[in-house]
Amino acid sequence: xxxxxxxxxxxxxxxxxxxxxxxxxxxxxxxxxxxxxxxxxxxxxxxxxxxxxxxxxxxxxxxxxxxxxxxxxxxxxxxxxxxxxxxxxxxxxxxxxxxxxxxxxxxxxxxxxxxxxxxxxxxxxxxxxxxxxxxxxxxxxxxxxxxxxxxxxxxxxxxxxxxxxxxxxxxxxxxxxxxxxxxxxxxxxxxxxxxxxxxxxxxxxxxxxxxxxxxxxxxxxxxxxxxxxxxxxxxxxxxxxxxxxxxxxxxxxxxxxxxxxxxxxxxxxxxxxxxxxxxxxxxxxxxxxxxxxxxxxxxxxxxxxxxxxxxxxxxxxxxxxxxxxxxxxxxxxxxxxxxxxxxxxxxxxxxxxxxxxxxxxxxxxxxxxxxxxxxxxxxxxxxxxxxxxxxxxxxxxxxxxxxxxxxxxxxxxxxxxxxxxxxxxxxxxxxxxxxxxxxxxxxxxx
Ligand code: GLU
Numbered sequence: 001x002x003x004x005x006x007x008x009x010x011x012x013x014x015x016x017x018x019x020x021x022x023x024x025x026x027x028x029x030x031x032x033x034x035x036x037x038x039x040x041x042x043x044x045x046x047x048x049x050x051x052x053x054x055x056x057x058x059x060x061x062x063x064x065x066x067x068x069x070x071x072x073x074x075x076x077x078x079x080x081x082x083x084x085x086x087x088x089x090x091x092x093x094x095x096x097x098x099x100x101x102x103x104x105x106x107x108x109x110x111x112x113x114x115x116x117x118x119x120x121x122x123x124x125x126x127x128x129x130x131x132x133x134x135x136x137x138x139x140x141x142x143x144x145x146x147x148x149x150x151x152x153x154x155x156x157x158x159x160x161x162x163x164x165x166x167x168x169x170x171x172x173x174x175x176x177x178x179x180x181x182x183x184x185x186x187x188x189x190x191x192x193x194x195x196x197x198x199x200x201x202x203x204x205x206x207x208x209x210x211x212x213x214x215x216x217x218x219x220x221x222x223x224x225x226x227x228x229x230x231x232x233x234x235x236x237x238x239x240x241x242x243x244x245x246x247x248x249x250x251x252x253x254x255x256x257x258x259x260x261x262x263x264x265x266x267x268x269x270x271x272x273x274x275x276x277x278x279x280x281x282x283x284x285x286x287x288x289x290x291x292x293x294x295x296x297x298x299x300x301x302x303x304x305x306x307x308x309x310x311x312x313x314x315x316x317x318x319x320x321x322x323x324x325x326x327x328x329x330x331x332x333x334x335x336x337x338x339x340x341x342x343x344x345x346x347x348x349x350x351x352x353x354x355x356x357x358x359x360x361x362x363x364x365x366x367x368x369x370x371x372x373x374x375x376x377x378x379x380x381x382x383x384x385x386x387x388x389x390x391x392x393x394x395x396x397x398x399x400x401x402x403x404x405x406x407x408x409x410x411x412x413x414x415x416x417x418x419x420x421x422x423x424x425x426x427x428x429x430x431x432x433x434x435x436x437x438x439x440x441x442x443x444x445x446x
Contacts, residue, residue, distance in 0.1 A: 003033030004203050006042040007065075007072070008193065010049065011057035014253045015064045017305060018208070018238045021271040026206050026233065027070040028293040030270060035290070043072035044119025044196060047079045048187045064254040068264045069286060076200060078192055085187055088195045088225060089180070092150070097224045098180060100146030101128035102139045124176040124256070149177040150191065150221060159214045161208070163233025163295040170216035178217050190214060194221040202230050206295075209234040233295050236275055239302040247306060257310075261348025263321075266314035282316030315347045331356045341427030355423060359431045363418030363446040364442070372411040373445045375401050378443035379412060388434050389424035415444035 005026040009019055026041055036442030043065065047053035055367040058077075066073065092098045103111075112122040128149070131139075138270040139146070197205060205215070212234050222229035240246035257267055267286045272289040273280045276297040283289055320344070323336040330339060331353050342355040368376065379397050386392040394412070398404055413425060416437055422428070429437060 001203065002040065002201075003030055003120045004032045004040045004042065004201050005206060006044045006197070006200065006202050008046050008196075008207075009061055010046040010052070010189075011061060012049065012052040013052060013057060014060050014251075014255070015151055016250050017252045017267075017271070018249060019062070020068065020233070020253070020267065021238060021274070021303075022069070022207055023065060023070055024268060024271050025293075026204075028290055029204055029206060029295070030073070031286075031290040032293050040072070040073040042200060042202070043075045045075065045077040045079075045198070046189060046193070046341075047077055048082075048111040048189070048192055050079070050186070051211040055098070057250075067111070067254055067258075068268060070268075076196065077087075078196065079432060081192070081196065081199075082187075084199060085195055088191065089148070092191075092224055092405075093148075095224070097151050098148045099151055101149055101179075102136075102144050102146055105126065121174065122176075123174065126177065146444075147179050147183045148181040150180045150217070150224075152177050152220055153223075154216065156220060156223070158219050159402065160215070160229070160232055161221060163231060164235055164298045165209070165212070165300065168212065168216075170213070172216075172220065175216060190218060190428045191221060194218045194225065197230055198222065198225055198227040205231070206233045206235065208237055210237065233298075236300055236302045238274070238305050241304055241306040241308075243302070243303075243304060253412045260311075261313050261350045262310060263317055263349070264363040266310060266317045268312050269317065270310050274305065275299055275301070280309065280313060282313050282320065284317045284320060313349070318346060318349055319343055321349075333360070335426065338431050342430060345423050348352070358417040358419060358422060359428065361432075361436065361440070363416070363440060364414045365418050365440070368415070368446070370443055375403065375408075376411060376415050376441045380438050380445065383434055383438050383441070388430040388432075388437070390429045393429070393438055411444075412441075415441050420439075 007019075007023040007026045009015060009023075015023070015201055030039035032042035043062070045058055045061070047058070062075075082234045089098060109126075111125060115122045128146075129151070136146075152172040152175055154173045156172065158172055162168050178188070178190055180188055182188065196202070215232050215234070219229050237245065238249060240249055257264075265286070266282070268286060269283045269289065270280055272283075272293065276294075277299060278292060278294075278297050323339045326339065327350060329349060334342075334352070334356055338359060338417065339352075343351055344387055345355055346352055375397065379393065382393055382400070386396055394408060397412075398408055401408070409425075410420065413422070414420065415434060416425070417428065432440070
């Protein structure tokens with residue numbers, strides 16, 4: 001059977017690392033199935049809240065997914081599907097599965113306080129269910145429009161085999177009948193989401209564990225809508241390095257990663273494995289991550305997101321990137337040999353430009369001791385016979401001067417690059433070229 005997953009962000013802000021992770025896992029789940037029996041990863045824009053939803057966020061969500069390489073196989077927008085929700089609502093209303101309520105927010109709050117004060121769980125008392133027709137009419141006569149609750153079936157025990165958490169059981173009597181529609185006719189998230197999952201044929205709902213109790217309620221909604229519920233899996237939340245839910249993570253998104261020079265592949269590699277029993281590895285080939293993706297490896301403990309770990313994964317990925325993958329992001333004139341020479345010295349791709357400048361020059365060598373200057377002069381002369389062969393040059397210079405180790409190599413590196421450290425000189429020298437190298441050695445020789 002084709003696996004259909006969906007990522008359902010509300011366009012009320014930018015994606016953050018937590019929902020990027022959810023999107024990625026849904027993408028991986030669908031991709032893995034694609035290779036077997038077929039899979040689709042859908043983007044569902046949850047924009048029923050017209051006031052808070054913004055078009056610029058819809059566009060940013062698409063752009064971020066695109067940058068990460070998580071390309072949806074289809075997109076739906078809840079704001080264009082309102083007729084479906086109305087139809088489902090009317091059906092549930094006719095069956096008595098949604099009912100009108102007239103309490104104000106203050107009244108509900110007071111009820112909850114009283115229950116809590118008596119040591120009782122703050123479950124909605126269903127007072128609205130015992131209103132008579134006349135009482136309802138009177139309320140509406142006073143201009144009070146109802147909001148609507150879904151009536152949980154207290155006789156229908158709720159359970160599902162969660163793909164990550166195992167068997168989950170809920171007693172519906174211990175849950176409040178959820179409000180599904182506000183007095184102004186607008187929708188809360190729960191019912192439209194269930195309607196969409198049915199209509200879009202979603203087979204697997206993979207989301208954060210903050211949705212576990214919503215799932216309990218939605219399972220009864222699926223039944224009430226006459227549908228089988230999808231498989232559910234709830235992943236442990238992402239926490240900061242210190243092990244706490246952090247505000248910072250809630251606003252850490254693709255722009256910040258891009259600014260730090262983090263490659264999308266590094267984010268994907270880290271988030272694919274974080275919180276699972278599989279090791280985080282610098283895997284740039286997403287198909288390897290797809291292949292190894294397995295909900296059974298997900299743990300129940302919160303996944304810890306660590307910026308430094310991301311930076312390490314990023315650097316390791318950059319060190320393995322072939323020229324073709326980066327060619328259009330390199331300074332002009334840099335060829336494959338230059339990339340391969342410089343690559344091991346960068347942490348992020350943006351560092352390349354700095355290293356490339358030591359090839360193109362000009363370089364500023366430090367002031368040299370007289371003895372070093374004499375050696376550099378000799379090196380400049382040897383260049384004419386050794387060409388750009390670093391090994392030949394340094395062996396000849398060693399023989400001529402008796403110098404070795406740091407005393408031999410450091411002044412050469414400083415004269416040729418203006419730095420104490422850097423890419424392998426044997427690769428750099430041909431990039432600098434014999435004539436330019438000679439000029440640099442002579443300049444440093446004074
Ligand atoms: N829009 C909901 C959210 O962002 C979707 C949750 C779901 O995956 O069902 O929380």
